[in-house]
Amino acid sequence: MTATGRTEGLATEQGGRATLLAAVLRHGPLVAVAIPAVAALGTALTTDWLPAGDVALEALRTADVGTARTPLVGAYSRFGWSHPGPLLFWLGSPFHQLLGPRGLLVEAVLVNLASALVAVTAARRVGGRAAAWLVAGATLAAVGAVGAPALLEIWNPFVAMLPLLAFLLSVAAAADGHRPSLVAAAATGTFAVQCHVGSAPVVLAALVGAGAWALHRRRTEAALPAGPAATDAGRRWWVWGAVAAVVLVLAWSGPLVEQVANDPGNLREMATFALDGEEAPAPLSDAVGVAARELGVPPAWLVGRETVEELPIVAAGAPWTLGVVAAALAVAATWALRRGDGPAARLVLLAAWLWLVSLVALTRNVGLYIPYLVRWTWPVGILVAVALALTGWRALAPTLGRRSAAASRAAALVAVVVVLAASAGLAVRSLGDRAEPDRPQGEAVRTLADAIDRTVPEGAYAYRWADPHDLGSVPVGVAVELERRGYDLVLPPERSLLFGEERVGPGDGLPRLVVVAERAGAVGPPAPGAEEVTTADALSPAERARLDEVEARIRRDADLPADRPVVVDSIVTARDLEAAGASEADTRAALDLQREGDAYRVWLVPPGAG
Structure with a gap:
C-alpha cells in the first residue's frame, strides 16, 4: 500500500470514529434514559402484581373510564377534596382494559419514559448536548435514588415527578423559541398538576418565568432586521399555539364539566381550602429544615433519603446549605450575564426563580411534612443542579479546549460512560425481584x-x-x-x-x-x-x-x-x-x-x- 493509500485509510478510520462519537454524543442521552424504562416495561408486562391502598383506588377509578362512573376529577386528598383532574385515569384506561392491574404499571413506565425523552430533548434545545447529558444523568440519579420501583410507580404524587421536570424544560425551550415545546409543556404541565396539586405553584411560577424569558428574547430579536422568515415563523407559532390550546381544552374538559355540574365543585373546594383553610401552616423552623433537606446540599433527589415509611419527615437538612445554593446561583447568573451567555443566564435565572418560589411554597404546607407532599421539589432541584453544572461547563470548556483538545474529549467521555453505566445499573435493578411498588x-x-x-x-x-x-x-x-x-x-x-x-x-x-x-x-x-x-x-x-x-x-x-x-x-x-x-x-x-x-x-x- 502506498503512503497516500495509508493516509487516506487513516483519515477514513478517524472520520468513522468521529462520526460514531458524534452519534453517541447526540443520541446517547435519549438511549440512556430509555434503557431502564425498557427493562421496567418488561417487568410491568410480565408481573402478576396487584395494587393496594391508594393505588388500588386509582385502579378502581381507571376501570370506571368509559362507563357511567367516568371520573371527572383526580385522586382523593386527605383534606376532603380531590386533586384537579382525571388525566391519570383516562390515559391508563386502555392499558387497564387490556392488561388488568398491571396495565397501571405499563402506564407508569410509558409516562416516565415519554417525560424523560421530552426533558432530554428540551434540554438540548435550551443548552445543547451538554445540557441533554446533564438532564439524562440527573434523571437517572433521581430515579436510582428512589429505587427499583421508581419507573413503575403509578401513585399520583410520584408519577408526576418526571412529567413536572419535562414541563420545566419544555416551557424553557418554548420561551427560547422552540415552537413544538409549547405542546409538550401543555401536556406535561397539565398531567403534573392534575396528578397532584402540589405541583401547581411551580407550574404557575414557571409560566411567569418563561414569559419573562420569551419577552426578553423577543425584544432582543426585534432589534434585528425582519424578513420573510420571521413572518413565516410567526405563523408557525400560531399553529403550535393552537395545538397546545386544543390539548389544554381536552385535558381540562373533565374538571370544568364537574365544576359546572356540581355546587360548589371540586375546583372551588380546592380554592377555598387554599385561600380560607382553617388549618395553619407548619412552623417556619420546620419549613426551613425541610427546604434544606429537599433543595439544599445534598438535595433529596440525589441521595434518596425519602421513604414512604418515614412519615412524617423527621431528619431536617442544614439551613446553611440553602445559602450555599443561593450563592452558587448568584455567581452563575453573574458570570453568564457578564459573558453575554444568554441561554445559560436565562436558564440560571429561571432555576433561581423557581427555587425561591419553592422555598415560599414549602412554608405554606399544612399539617405534617410527608415525603410525598414535597416530591414536587425534586424537579426544581434537578433544574437548579443542571443550570449550575451547565454554567460551570461553559466556563471551563474554553480553558480545557485551549490546553488540550484531548483533555476536553476525555472529560466528555468520562461523563458519557458514567451516565450510561448508571442507565445499565438501573435497568438491572428494574428487572430484579420485587421491583414493583408495594x-x-x-x-x-x-x-x-x-x-x-x-x-x-x-x-x-x-x-x-x-x-x-x-x-x-x-x-x-x-x-x-x-x-x-x-x-x-x-x-x-x-x-x-x-x-x-x-x-x-x-x-x-x-x-x-x-x-x-x-x-x-x-x-x-x-x-x-x-x-x-x-x-x-x-x-x-x-x-x-x-x-x-x-x-x-x-x-x-x-x-x-x-x-x-x-x-x-x-x-x-x-x-x-x-x-x-x-x-x-x-x-x-x-x-x-x-x-x-x-x-x-x-x-x-x-x-x-x-
Missing part, C-alpha cells in the same frame, strides 16, 4: 382475596373492615380486587371520597362481609350471628413466629398494655416505641415484617344483625 401489600391482597373467593360466593355485600396498619391499605385493595372479580360491594358512606358516591351506602338488607386484621385487637365476632368464613395470613409460619417474638419483646420493653396491638407502620411509630424502651433492632424488624401484611379473619354477618 409488592408485599399486593401479595397480601392476593392472599386474602383468594381466600374470600374460595369460600364466599359472588353476590352483593356490604363490605366493612378494621385494620390499623397503613390506613387499611390491604382491605381497600381487597375490595377493589373483589369488584374486579365480579362481587358487588357497598362500601361505608364515610369512604365516599375514596370510592365515589355511587359505591357507598349503609348496605341495609345485605349480608356484611367484614375483614378484621389481627392488629385491630378484635378477637370475637363483629356482630351476633356472624360466621367466620375464612382466615388468611400474609406471612409464612416462620415469619409469623418471628414477628410474634419481636412484638412480645417490644410489648415487654416498652411496657405496653396486654390488649394494645403493637403497630409499627412508620419510622415515627418505631421511634416512639424506642423512646418507650423498645430496641431499635426489634422495631425495625417489626416494621419490615408488618409491611408484608397481617393475619386477617373474614366474617359474614347476616342481614339485619347488629
Whole structure:
C-alpha cells in the first residue's frame, strides 16, 4: 500500500470514529434514559402484581373510564377534596382494559419514559448536548435514588415527578423559541398538576418565568432586521399555539364539566381550602429544615433519603446549605450575564426563580411534612443542579479546549460512560425481584382475596373492615380486587371520597362481609350471628413466629398494655416505641415484617344483625 493509500485509510478510520462519537454524543442521552424504562416495561408486562391502598383506588377509578362512573376529577386528598383532574385515569384506561392491574404499571413506565425523552430533548434545545447529558444523568440519579420501583410507580404524587421536570424544560425551550415545546409543556404541565396539586405553584411560577424569558428574547430579536422568515415563523407559532390550546381544552374538559355540574365543585373546594383553610401552616423552623433537606446540599433527589415509611419527615437538612445554593446561583447568573451567555443566564435565572418560589411554597404546607407532599421539589432541584453544572461547563470548556483538545474529549467521555453505566445499573435493578411498588401489600391482597373467593360466593355485600396498619391499605385493595372479580360491594358512606358516591351506602338488607386484621385487637365476632368464613395470613409460619417474638419483646420493653396491638407502620411509630424502651433492632424488624401484611379473619354477618 502506498503512503497516500495509508493516509487516506487513516483519515477514513478517524472520520468513522468521529462520526460514531458524534452519534453517541447526540443520541446517547435519549438511549440512556430509555434503557431502564425498557427493562421496567418488561417487568410491568410480565408481573402478576396487584395494587393496594391508594393505588388500588386509582385502579378502581381507571376501570370506571368509559362507563357511567367516568371520573371527572383526580385522586382523593386527605383534606376532603380531590386533586384537579382525571388525566391519570383516562390515559391508563386502555392499558387497564387490556392488561388488568398491571396495565397501571405499563402506564407508569410509558409516562416516565415519554417525560424523560421530552426533558432530554428540551434540554438540548435550551443548552445543547451538554445540557441533554446533564438532564439524562440527573434523571437517572433521581430515579436510582428512589429505587427499583421508581419507573413503575403509578401513585399520583410520584408519577408526576418526571412529567413536572419535562414541563420545566419544555416551557424553557418554548420561551427560547422552540415552537413544538409549547405542546409538550401543555401536556406535561397539565398531567403534573392534575396528578397532584402540589405541583401547581411551580407550574404557575414557571409560566411567569418563561414569559419573562420569551419577552426578553423577543425584544432582543426585534432589534434585528425582519424578513420573510420571521413572518413565516410567526405563523408557525400560531399553529403550535393552537395545538397546545386544543390539548389544554381536552385535558381540562373533565374538571370544568364537574365544576359546572356540581355546587360548589371540586375546583372551588380546592380554592377555598387554599385561600380560607382553617388549618395553619407548619412552623417556619420546620419549613426551613425541610427546604434544606429537599433543595439544599445534598438535595433529596440525589441521595434518596425519602421513604414512604418515614412519615412524617423527621431528619431536617442544614439551613446553611440553602445559602450555599443561593450563592452558587448568584455567581452563575453573574458570570453568564457578564459573558453575554444568554441561554445559560436565562436558564440560571429561571432555576433561581423557581427555587425561591419553592422555598415560599414549602412554608405554606399544612399539617405534617410527608415525603410525598414535597416530591414536587425534586424537579426544581434537578433544574437548579443542571443550570449550575451547565454554567460551570461553559466556563471551563474554553480553558480545557485551549490546553488540550484531548483533555476536553476525555472529560466528555468520562461523563458519557458514567451516565450510561448508571442507565445499565438501573435497568438491572428494574428487572430484579420485587421491583414493583408495594409488592408485599399486593401479595397480601392476593392472599386474602383468594381466600374470600374460595369460600364466599359472588353476590352483593356490604363490605366493612378494621385494620390499623397503613390506613387499611390491604382491605381497600381487597375490595377493589373483589369488584374486579365480579362481587358487588357497598362500601361505608364515610369512604365516599375514596370510592365515589355511587359505591357507598349503609348496605341495609345485605349480608356484611367484614375483614378484621389481627392488629385491630378484635378477637370475637363483629356482630351476633356472624360466621367466620375464612382466615388468611400474609406471612409464612416462620415469619409469623418471628414477628410474634419481636412484638412480645417490644410489648415487654416498652411496657405496653396486654390488649394494645403493637403497630409499627412508620419510622415515627418505631421511634416512639424506642423512646418507650423498645430496641431499635426489634422495631425495625417489626416494621419490615408488618409491611408484608397481617393475619386477617373474614366474617359474614347476616342481614339485619347488629
